Amino acid sequence: MCFAMRSSIGWFVFSVLMFWGLRFAHSAEARTTPVKPLPAGWLEAWKAPPLADRPLQIVHGIDLGAPMAEGVDQMVAPSGPEKRVRRTIHLYKDRGLGGVVCNVAFRGYLQSEENWKKLAAGVDACAALGMTVWIYDEEGYPSGSAGGLVLKDNPAYEALALAYDPSRSDPLFLRPAYEFTHPSNNYYAARRYINLLDDRADRSFIAHTHDAYYRHLQRHFGKTIQATFTDEPSLVAVNLGQIPEQVRKKVRVIDSLDPAVRPLPTVPWGYDLAERYRERYGEDLQGQRRSLFTGNSPEDRRVRTQFWGLVANLVADRYFGQIQKWCHGHGIASSGHTLWEEELMHHPALDGNKLKVLTRMDIPGLDVLTSDPEAVIYSGWMTAGLPSSAAILNGGRRVMTEVSDFAQTMGGGLAALPEMQATAAWQAAWGVTEFTLYYSVDKRSADEYRAYGTYVGRLNSVLKPARMARDVLLYYPVRDLWAEYLPVAEPLQLGSQSPRAQRIVASFMRLGQALQRSQIPFAMIDHENLAAARPGRDGSLAIGQHRFTTLVLPAGVELPEAAAAVVNKFRAQGGRVVADGSSPGSLTEAALVAAIRPAWRILPASERITLGSFVRDGRPILLLANAGKQPYQGRLSVAQGGDWQVLDPADGGIRVAEHADAKHLKLALAPRQTLLLVEGR
Secondary structure, eight states: OGGGOOSHHHHHHHHHHHHHHTTTTTOSSOOSSOOOOOOHHHHHHHHSOOGGGSOEEEEESSOOOOOOOTTOGGGSOSSSHHHHHHHHHHHHHHTTOOEEEEESOSTTTTTOHHHHHHHHHHHHHHHHHTOEEEEEOSSSSSTTSGGGHHHHHOGGGBOEEEEEOTTSSSOEEEEESOTTSGGGSSSSEEOOOBOTTOHHHHHHHHHHTHHHHHHHHGGGBTTTEEEEEEEOOOOOOSOOOOOOHHHHTTSEESSOOOTTOOOOOEEEEOTTHHHHHHHHHSSOSGGGGGGGTSOOSHHHHHHHHHHHHHHHHHHIIIIIIHHHHHHHHTTOEEEEEOSOTTOGGGHHHHHSOHHHHHTTSSEEEEEEOOOOHHHHHHHOHHHHHHHHHHHHHHTOOOOEEEEOOHHHHHTTOOOOHHHHHHHHHHHHHTTOOEEEEOSOSTTSOHHHHHHHHHHHHHHHHHHTTSEEOOOEEEEOOHHHHHHHOOOOSSOOOGGGSOHHHHHHHHHHHHHHHHHHHTTOOEEEEOHHHHHHOEEOTTSOEEETTEEESEEEEOTTOOOOHHHHHHHHHHHHTTOEEEEOOSSTTOSOHHHHHHHHOOSOOEESOOTTEEEEEEEETTEEEEEEEEOSSSOEEEEEEOTTOOOEEEEOTTTOOEEEOOEEETTEEEEEEOTTOEEEEEEOO
């Protein structure tokens, strides 16, 4: 009924009448004033989500010859390739999308003028339709190679590793980081990779890629083109294990592997790493290198902490920082996601400090390879939590996802619309605003794709302008893992690491999972950002505009002096510091929840419900998503009381929430259903 109305005035008037008419239906206790309706701007965007709030389709080469969208035949350009390009763009808009993440075609990558013309035609078509374009910055992945052009120009820019072989008379030696690493063992192609620690290599990548896009599409930068997307760059000097044999046989081999290269423990290395180490610490790294591979003395651990701290700074500044600086200089944002976000023990080897490198993106992102919401709600909290935390630490709001049903398609099927929507809602609860899609447009009905695009658009119409509201911080113990990490030749597993590392990782993962399934929104913070936080006299810990009341510490962590001083002051002024105990499992989930005293609770408890908390124009907003296959029936505590409105992003419905009592709302969620609750202040 609501969506039959055509004008924004009619929509607004109808909404006011609806809220007034349902005024008394939600409570046994009579009220004397009506529920305050949502602002007209909110309602208009909810009714018809703008293109800026809708998902972007990832398109590797825009000239797809896609089928003509209904009703656009007279809108396209003359004949030939440009017409096919414009047909494709019109089809994407017709399917409910807001734009594309695209690149110049992979064939003749960055070298074909014909392909540049096709890309320009596609971006022109997006501009004419008011659609958004992001630039995908690599031929495949991992980003950094410019399709091999960087190393073709200068082979010395290849990723470098310090290897350790105790059987040799000189056990420490340098070699290329290729065999047994991600560049040689992924689903796209086996291709040698650049050294992200090498500022010269990073500048070469930007010159080959970003500068080329600017030369060909300059008029669209800062307008239609709004961001770049970097895909799974890493330091690579770690064995991640073998992809499935049946897949490996189909992968293109651009650079053959050397069978004489043996798997060995390695760490990333750079041409000026020893010089930068001496500059920062006043010590000679050459004589300390063995400590990177063996030893458990305080001195060994100190050297490892210093080494990985330097590596983290260099990769953050030289790769992610240079891209961000370039983007700012050209009127756009930097975005993308890193590699293996879900494996904490891999973070030092892959990025030094994953949270740090993500803060060097304007729109930090994640990668979701499954659209089974029950899978992501259990395994994905760190994958989503890291970029959303980076956005909070940055003072930003936007968070990107690259989402697909890769796991389902590998099994021979497709994710259904309810599963896609529930997966989107779970990510929105974590703060995701930019949805970039690897879903297949041509394998789903137009109506299904439109429904998904509208669903995401409705979530963003309410949440994107809102501030993420989180009271709890979980300490990200990467500094502790720097001291513990010892490289191994075989695929890295937690069991190969020290008992302390295993304890820290187990505690961190258990705490994060407990917070997620207890509907407690939280952010992560590392030692550097904790040291810079501001304890308040009201018992809060301030980071930018955000205020936190609780800090949760995993078992076994040792805070550096500056961070410890902030924590002690925070505790002294009334802040809550909750530390996991000395024995595994000593802080139970119930004890954790009791110590935090969260503002929002659902009864009965259910680990399949995700809760996201936001504030917009002074109004609290809650997102509640049921990832399960069973309906949920219960109550939601609302400590502030008041009247609430319920918005359903699947059908666009709006109603007044029903009170169970003065401090609880009735809560009913169908399988895979999501509801937004907005307090009617």
